[in-house]
Amino acid sequence: MIIRCPQPGDGPDLFDATVDALSDLRRFPASLPWALETPSIDTSESFCVSGSANFQARKDFPFLFIDKTSGIVVGCGGLHRPRWAVPVFELGFWGRSSLVGRGLFSEAVDALAKYAFSNFDAKRIEAICDDLNARSIRVCERIGMQLEGVLRQERRGADGSLRNTRIYSKLA
Template sequence: MESERLRFAPPSLQHQPLMLAAIIESQLELSQFLPWVSSALTEQESVASMKQAIDDFANYQNELRFSLFEKESDEFIGAIGLFIRDKSVPYFEIGYWLRTAYVGHGYITEAVNTIEHHTFVELDAERIEIRTDVNNDKSRAVAIRCGYQFEGIHYCDHRLPNGDLSDTAVYAKTR
């Protein structure tokens, strides 16, 4: 899968060192809202996560994760995934993160639009969600820019990595 500036690659152990380096480089920003960051900072954890992603992708279960590469430089810049919420609908949730140096240049908006098209056309989705912490203004802005409808807030439904109780904003598109 490709977009104007991005190449989407299925999970591969070849990408694992690149992903680990990007997570370590961007951990201060990522760890504000993403609980998995603290457990993704070692070689062993990173390899295990990538092996799980490869298995999930091959078996069409849990999450279909793609590595994002900038086409011009072939630089690994982040990841985007489709969480399979209900195959019988089909219903998916998009999750994403970006290397700090690439934030603010429209890459995630481009990636969301591309994966959304793929999900509706190739996977025959009826519903796609983007869920984000209510205080993650950048992620909420992506959902709005991509035309997702704000459906509401789930109050006190998760803890942030720092332990604070927080709320989740839910955005969605349907066929």
């Protein structure tokens, strides 16, 4: 797996991965509101361009997960909302539905956590996921994150239902 910052020109490949993952991502609209938008190559390219600029400016750290053999984008993740005084980062991730269950996302997310600890001297990373998102919960637990708690009825889904949110963390 190649894990790198998105670059201008990556939009079409990211768009393909997004379309593949969209039906699963839309199951958790309270956690992933951007997935409710209609994807396009242009919005994917804009994400790549702004993601590269934000990475260089140390404001946000998006990453593409790319299969070494085929070169396809298998997913996306990032170290978001840096709080440099600690430092702490929110770890986010998603991947192609067609590739779930192969360990690719656990590998990629674990690499992001290690990157935060080694390159940014992070003291803490945290992941925030919907209480019903079993796949994300398994990834968090596989890479050694600890459940800190469940925020009950903390978000409202697109259907108006109240959703619980799990907070996972890993310390340096």
